[in-house]
Amino acid sequence: MSVAGQQFETDLVELRNRVNARLADYMTTSTDCPEKLREAMSYSLLAGGKRLRPVLVLLACEACGGKLEEALPAACAVEMIHTYSLIHDDLPAMDDDDYRRGRLTNHKVFGEGMAILAGDALLTLAFEVLARDIQPAAVAAACCADLASAAGCCGMVGGQVADLEAEQQLEKQNQNSTDAHGSGSDPEQNRVHLAQLEAIHQRKTGRLLTSAVTMGARVAQASVDSIHRLQEFGKRVGLAFQIADDLLDVTGDAAKLGKKVGKDATLGKMTYPALLGIDASRKKADDLITEACRLIEPLGAGAHPLGELAKFVARRDH
Amino acid sequence: MSVAGQQFETDLVELRNRVNARLADYMTTSTDCPEKLREAMSYSLLAGGKRLRPVLVLLACEACGGKLEEALPAACAVEMIHTYSLIHDDLPAMDDDDYRRGRLTNHKVFGEGMAILAGDALLTLAFEVLARDIQPAAVAAACCADLASAAGCCGMVGGQVADLEAEQQLEKQNQNSTDAHGSGSDPEQNRVHLAQLEAIHQRKTGRLLTSAVTMGARVAQASVDSIHRLQEFGKRVGLAFQIADDLLDVTGDAAKLGKKVGKDATLGKMTYPALLGIDASRKKADDLITEACRLIEPLGAGAHPLGELAKFVARRDH
Numbered sequence: 001m002s003v004a005g006q007q008f009e010t011d012l013v014e015l016r017n018r019v020n021a022r023l024a025d026y027m028t029t030s031t032d033c034p035e036k037l038r039e040a041m042s043y044s045l046l047a048g049g050k051r052l053r054p055v056l057v058l059l060a061c062e063a064c065g066g067k068l069e070e071a072l073p074a075a076c077a078v079e080m081i082h083t084y085s086l087i088h089d090d091l092p093a094m095d096d097d098d099y100r101r102g103r104l105t106n107h108k109v110f111g112e113g114m115a116i117l118a119g120d121a122l123l124t125l126a127f128e129v130l131a132r133d134i135q136p137a138a139v140a141a142a143c144c145a146d147l148a149s150a151a152g153c154c155g156m157v158g159g160q161v162a163d164l165e166a167e168q169q170l171e172k173q174n175q176n177s178t179d180a181h182g183s184g185s186d187p188e189q190n191r192v193h194l195a196q197l198e199a200i201h202q203r204k205t206g207r208l209l210t211s212a213v214t215m216g217a218r219v220a221q222a223s224v225d226s227i228h229r230l231q232e233f234g235k236r237v238g239l240a241f242q243i244a245d246d247l248l249d250v251t252g253d254a255a256k257l258g259k260k261v262g263k264d265a266t267l268g269k270m271t272y273p274a275l276l277g278i279d280a281s282r283k284k285a286d287d288l289i290t291e292a293c294r295l296i297e298p299l300g301a302g303a304h305p306l307g308e309l310a311k312f313v314a315r316r317d318h
Numbered sequence: 319m320s321v322a323g324q325q326f327e328t329d330l331v332e333l334r335n336r337v338n339a340r341l342a343d344y345m346t347t348s349t350d351c352p353e354k355l356r357e358a359m360s361y362s363l364l365a366g367g368k369r370l371r372p373v374l375v376l377l378a379c380e381a382c383g384g385k386l387e388e389a390l391p392a393a394c395a396v397e398m399i400h401t402y403s404l405i406h407d408d409l410p411a412m413d414d415d416d417y418r419r420g421r422l423t424n425h426k427v428f429g430e431g432m433a434i435l436a437g438d439a440l441l442t443l444a445f446e447v448l449a450r451d452i453q454p455a456a457v458a459a460a461c462c463a464d465l466a467s468a469a470g471c472c473g474m475v476g477g478q479v480a481d482l483e484a485e486q487q488l489e490k491q492n493q494n495s496t497d498a499h500g501s502g503s504d505p506e507q508n509r510v511h512l513a514q515l516e517a518i519h520q521r522k523t524g525r526l527l528t529s530a531v532t533m534g535a536r537v538a539q540a541s542v543d544s545i546h547r548l549q550e551f552g553k554r555v556g557l558a559f560q561i562a563d564d565l566l567d568v569t570g571d572a573a574k575l576g577k578k579v580g581k582d583a584t585l586g587k588m589t590y591p592a593l594l595g596i597d598a599s600r601k602k603a604d605d606l607i608t609e610a611c612r613l614i615e616p617l618g619a620g621a622h623p624l625g626e627l628a629k630f631v632a633r634r635d636h
Contacts, residue, residue, distance in 0.1 A: 032521075034470035037479040041471065088438060093430035112411035116434065117479055120406060120441065121471035127445040128466035137456035141449045144462050148446035153359065153439035154350035161355040161435055203350075 001241070008308045012055065015068075019054040020046070022072045023079060026129060033121075040110040041125075042116035045083045047101055050316075052241070053078040053212045055309060060213035060230055062305035063296060066220025073133035074143050074215040080126035081151045081208065087119040089160065123151075132218065143215045150211035159203030166196060170270060190275050197270050201242040202235070209241065210234030213306075229295050232239040236292040240314040246271040250278060252317065285314045326626045330373065333386075337372040338364070340390045341397060346446060351439075358428040358436035359443075363401045365419055368634075370559070371396040371530045373627060378531035378548055381614060381621035384538025391451035392461050393531040398444035399469045399526065405437040407478065441469075452537065461533045468529035477521030483515060488588060508593050515588050519560040520553065527559065528552030531624075549611050552630070554610040558632040561603040564589040568596060570635065603632045 027042045054075030061071035090097040090105040091112060097105050127144055134140035149155060213230040222230075232245035249264045250273045264271045272281040293307040344358045373395035379389035408415040408423040409430060416421050425433035445462055452458035467473060531548040540548075567582045568591045582589045590599040612627040 030471050032476065032477050034471075034479045034483065036483065037471055037476060084438075088434055091431075091434065093434060113396065113409075113482065114479070116406055116411060117475050120402075121438075121475040123438065123441055124466050124470035124475065128461055128470055131449075131459045131462035131466060134459075137459040138454075140459040141452075141455040141462070144445055144449035144459070148442050148449060151350050152442035152446055153352075153355055155322045157435050157439040157442065158350065158352050158355060161432070164431065165352065165354065 004308075006263040008263065008305065008312070010163065011305065012309070012312070015058055016051045016074065017053050018068075019051050019058075019075050020048075022076050026076055026125065030125070036110075036114065037118060037121060040106060040114045041122055043109060044087050044100075044106050044118065045080065045122060047103060049101055051079060052309075052313065053082050053209060053236065055218040056209060056212040056234075056237075056306075059218075059306040059309055060216025061220045062216075063230075063299050063306045064217045064220035064222035064226050065302060066216070066222070070135070071216050071219040073129045074147075074219055075212075077126040077130045077143070077147060078208065078212045078215065080122045080129070081147065081156075084122040084126075085151075085160075087115055087122070091115060094160075139218050139221065142218050146211045146214050146218070155203055155206075155207035155211075159200055159205070159207070162200050163204055165271065166200060169243070176184040179258060193270055194275050197272070201239060205242055206235055206238030209238040213237075226299060229299065233286075233292045233295045233306075236288040236295070237310045237313055240285040240288040240292070240310070243272045243281050244314050244316060246273055247278065247281055248317070249273075289314045322626075326630070329623065330630070332628070333373050333376055334369045336386075336390065337369050337393050338366075341394050344443065348443070354428075354432065355436060355601045356438060357430045358424060359428060359440055360515055362405050362418075362424050362436065363398065363440060365421060367399060367419055370627075370631065371400050371527060374527060374530040374552075374555075374624075375403075375534040375537075377624040377627055379538045380534075380536025381548075381617050381624045382535045382538035382540035382544050383620060384534070384540070388453070389534050389537040391447045392465075393530075394538055395444040395448045395461070395465060396526065396530045396533065398440045398447070399465065399474075402437040402440040402444075403469075403474060403478075404435055405440070409433060409537065412478075444469075457536050457539065460536050463531050464529045464536070467526040473521055473525035473529075474523075477518055477523070477525070480518050481522055484518060484588065511588055512593050515590070515593065516557065519557060523560055524553055524556030527556035531555075544617060548616065551610045551613045551624075554606040554613070555628045555631055555634065558603040558606040558610070558628070561590045561599050561606075562632050564591055565596065565599055565603070566635070567591075608613060 020269045023045055024042075027038060027045065030038065033041075056057045057075040058068050058072050058206050061074075062068055066145055086100060087106045089095050090100055091107055098108055099105060105115075106118060110118065126147065130147065131140050134143055151157065210231055211234075213234040214227055217227045246264065249262065249271065264274070272284065276284065289310050296303040296306060341363055342360075345356060345363065347354065351359075368531065375389050375393040375396055376386050378393075380386055392409055404418060405424045407413050408418055409425055416426055417423060423433075424436060428436065445466065448461045448465065449458050452461055469475065529552075531552040532545055535545045535548045564582065567580065582592070590602065593603065607628050610628050614621045614624060
C-alpha cells in the first residue's frame with residue numbers, strides 16, 4: 001500500500017472512532033430510555049462496522065470547507081437509519097437472518113417485538129439528533145428533509161419493497177423457464193434486468209449514501225452547485241458500493257465479511273456479476289468511481305479524502 | 319346536546335375532513351413510492367378514526383393566533399406517527415391483533431413484512447412532511463425535535479417497552495399471589511401501581527398528544543409561556559384520554575368502538591378503573607380536563623375550541 005494509502009486508512013480509523021464515540025454518547029444521554037430498549041438499540045448501533053455513511057458525511061462536509069465536528073450529528077443520524085434498516089431487514093418476516101457482522105441478529109438476542117421497537121426508536125432518534133443538534137435551524141430542517149426523503153417510501157423503504165417484488169417476480173419466471181437470467185444468455189432480458197437492478201439499488205442504498213454527502217455539504221453551507229456535484233458523486237459511489245457488495249458475495253472471504261458468501265447465487269438473486277460477469281462488473285465499479293472523483297475535482301484539495309474514500313468503497317475486501 | 323356543543327361537533331367534522339384530504343394528498347404525491355407500499359400505507363393512514371391528534375395541532379395553532387392551514391403538515395405528521403405505531407403494535411410479535419377500528423389489521427391484509435415496512439415508511443414520512451412543508455425552517459426544525467422526542471425511545475416507543483415490561487412483571491406477581499392488584503385491596507400497592515401506570519401512559523400516549531399541541535403553538539410562533547401552558551395542558555388531556563380509554567373498555571359499546579370490550583380485565587391489565595374504581599376514574603378524568611382548561615384560559619377566546627376538544631376527549635363514547 002502507498003504511503004498516502006496508509007495515511008488515508010489511519011485517518012479513516014480516526015474518523016470512525018469519533019463517530020463511534022458520538023454514537024455511544026447518544027445512547028447514554030437518552031436518560032429516560034428504558035434499559036432493555038437502550039441495550040437492544042446499542043447492541044446493533046455500537047456493533048462496529050465500516051461506518052461508511054457517517055464518514056461520507058464528515059468528508060463531504062470537509063470537502064466543502066465545513067468543520068467536521070459540526071457534521072457529527074448528521075453522521076450519527078445516517079448511521080442510526082442504516083442500523084434500523086438492518087435490524088428490520090433481518091426480521092423473520094423479512095430476510096430472516098440469524099447473523100449480522102458475525103454476531104447474532106437483534107431479534108435473535110432481544111426477541112422480535114423488542115427488535116421492531118429498537119429499530120423504530122433508532123429511526124426516530126436520527127431525526128431528533130438532526131433537528132436538535134445541527135445548527136443553524138435552516139440547515140437542520142434541510143438535513144431532516146434530505147434524510148427522510150432518502151430513507152422513506154420513495155427511497156430506502158421503497159427500494160426494499162421493490163426488491164422483494166422483483167425477487168417474487170424472478171421466482172415466478174424461474175419456475176416458467178430454467179434460464180430466466182444469467183450471464184449474457186439473452187442480451188435484451190439482461191438489459192432489462194440490469195436497469196431494474198440499478199433502479200432498486202439506487203433506492204435501496206444509493207439514496208441514503210447520497211443523503212450522507214448532501215447533509216455533509218449542507219452543514220458546510222455549501223453552494224447549490226457543490227451540493228449538486230455531491231449528489232451526482234453520491235449516486236455513482238452508491239452504485240459502485242453495491243457492485244462491490246455483489247462481487248464480494250462471489251469472490252469474498254467469509255471470515256473477513258463476517259457473513260456467508262455465495263448466498264446471492266444460491267438464492268438465484270439478480271446481481272451484477274450474474275448479469276455482467278465478474279470482470280465487467282469490476283470495470284463498471286471502477287468507471288463509476290473515476291467519474292465520481294472527476295465530479296468533485298472542482299471542490300479542490302479539500303475533497304481529496306472524499307475521493308480516496310470512494311476508491312476504498314469500490315475496492316474494499318469486506 | 320347544547321347548540322354550542324352541536325356547533326363544535328360540526329366544526330370537528332370539518333377539521334377532520336381537512337386533515338383527511340391532506341393525508342390523502344400526501345399519499346398520492348409520493349409519486350416514486352411502489353404501488354403495493356402506498357396501498358399498505360394508505361390502508362391504515364386513510365382508515366378514518368377520530369383524528370384527535372391532528373385536530374389538537376390545528377386548534378392549538380388557532381388558540382395561539384396562528385393560521386390553521388399552516389399547521390396542516392404538522393397535523394398530518396402526528397397522525398402518521400400515530401398510525402405507524404398502531405401498525406407495529408398490532409404485529410404478531412407485539413400485541414398480535416387481527417382487528418383495528420373494525421377492519422383487519424395491516425399485516426392481516428398485506429403480510430407482516432409489508433406491514434413493518436409500511437410503518438417504517440409512515441414514521442419517516444412524518445419527518446419529511448414536517449421538514450419540507452412547515453415554514454419557516456426554524457419552526458420546522460423545532461417541530462421535528464418535538465415530534466421525534468415525543469415518539470422515540472424516551473417517549474412513545476419507550477412507553478411501549480415499559481408497558482410490555484410492566485405486564486410481564488404483573489404476570490409474575492399474579493402467579494405468586496391471586497391478589498396482586500385490584501380495586502383498593504392494598505392501598506400502598508395500588509398507589510405504586512397508579513404511579514407506574516401514569517408514568518407508562520405519560521410516555522405511551524401523553525408525550526405524543528403534548529407534541530401535537532406544542533407543534534401547533536410553534537407554527538403560530540407562540541410565546542415561550544404559551545408553549546409551556548400548552549405542554550401542561552397536553553399532559554393533562556393525554557392522561558384524561560387514557561382514563562377515558564380504560565373506562566370505555568369497561569363501560570363502552572363494542573359496536574361504536576369497533577373493537578372488543580372487556581379485553582383489559584380479561585388480560586388482567588393495570589387500568590384506572592381496576593385501580594381506582596369507575597366513579598373515581600371518571601372524576602379524575604373530569605378534574606384533569608378542568609385543570610387543562612384553566613391552564614389555557616389566559617390565551618383568550620381563540621382557545622375555546624381547544625378547551626371544547628379536551629372536554630370531548632374525556633367524555634367521548636368511542
